[in-house]
Every structure is written in structure tokens, then in C-alpha cells.
Amino acid sequence: MSAPRYxxxxxxxxxxxxxxxxxxxxxxxxxxxxxxxxxxxxxEECKLSERGTVLSWTVIQHPPKGYEKYAPYVVALIRLDDxxxxxxxxxxxxxxxxxxGLRVEATFRRVREDGSSGIIExxxxxxPVIEEx
Numbered sequence: 717m718s719a720p721r722y723x724x725x726x727x728x729x730x731x732x733x734x735x736x737x738x739x740x741x742x743x744x745x746x747x748x749x750x751x752x753x754x755x756x757x758x759x760e761e762c763k764l765s766e767r768g769t770v771l772s773w774t775v776i777q778h779p780p781k782g783y784e785k786y787a788p789y790v791v792a793l794i795r796l797d798d799x800x801x802x803x804x805x806x807x808x809x810x811x812x813x814x815x816x817g818l819r820v821e822a823t824f825r826r827v828r829e830d831g832s833s834g835i836i837e838x839x840x841x842x843x844p845v846i847e848e849x
Contacts, residue, residue, distance in 0.1 A: 717846035732764035732822055733842060734800060743800045766822040767845060775811045790814055794842060806845040819845040 734745035739756035745764060750757045773792035776783075783789075790806040792814070806814065807825060820842040829840045 732766060734762055734764045735759040736762040743798060745800050745802060764800050765797040768794040768820055770814070770816055770818040770820060771795050771801070772816065773806065773814050792842070794820060806843065807841045813819045821845045
């Protein structure tokens with residue numbers, strides 16, 4: 717990825733930003749040019765909820781190129797509290813501790829390093845919610 721493109725997209729990498737369809741009210745993530753539900757092109761940016769519940773999960777044992785040093789890692793389908801579903805890595809949890817129904821929250825973490833350009837990419841991942849007593 718080029719450095720200019722990386723900087724243009726930084727807002728969407730660092731925050732959970734989706735789009736709200738002005739026609740049908742659907743929340744769309746990731747961003748698109750039109751609503752997949754009604755076809756409307758009038759979309760407004762909206763901040764997504766940062767907490768949610770794990771619907772399903774898996775452990776990646778054989779990752780794609782560039783992510784080998786992170787294996788094994790957990791990826792989960794998460795339903796955010798606003799109803800949006802998102803696929804994300806879950807950190808700060810061992811695979812055997814994962815379960816459907818686990819409450820999670822967004823956190824800011826290193827995603828990967830781009831060796832050719834030297835860019836260290838950061839973004840959101842999710843971690844288990846630590847309930848305060």
C-alpha cells in the first residue's frame with residue numbers, strides 16, 4: 717500500500733465508521749457507494765458502537781502472507797450493540813477462552829508492518845470486556 721493512500725484512509729482504519737442509509741435507515745459496514753438493502757446513494761457517515769457480542773469465531777492456524785508471525789490468532793464475527801455485524805481479530809484472549817456470547821470492545825492495536833515501505837499499520841481489533849466490580 718502506498719503511503720499517500722494509507723494516510724487518506726487513516727480515519728477509517730482508526731475508528732469504527734460506517735454509513736447510515738438516509739432512505740431505509742440501515743447501518744452499512746464497511747463503507748460502500750450505495751445501500752445494499754435499498755440501492756440508495758444518499759449515505760451519511762456514522763460512528764459505530766465499540767462494544768458487541770461474539771456470534772461465531774475461529775482460530776487462524778495458517779494465515780495469509782504477511783501475517784505468519786501472528787499465528788495462531790482468533791477472528792470472530794461480532795454483532796455490535798447497534799446491530800452492525802463485523803469481522804475482526806480478537807486479542808488478549810486465548811483460543812480456549814473464546815465462546816459464543818463473549819462480550820468484546822474495540823481497542824487500538826498494531827495490525828501489521830509493511831516491510832517494503834516501512835509503514836507500521838495500526839487499526840481496531842476487539843478484546844474481551846473487563847467488567848468493573
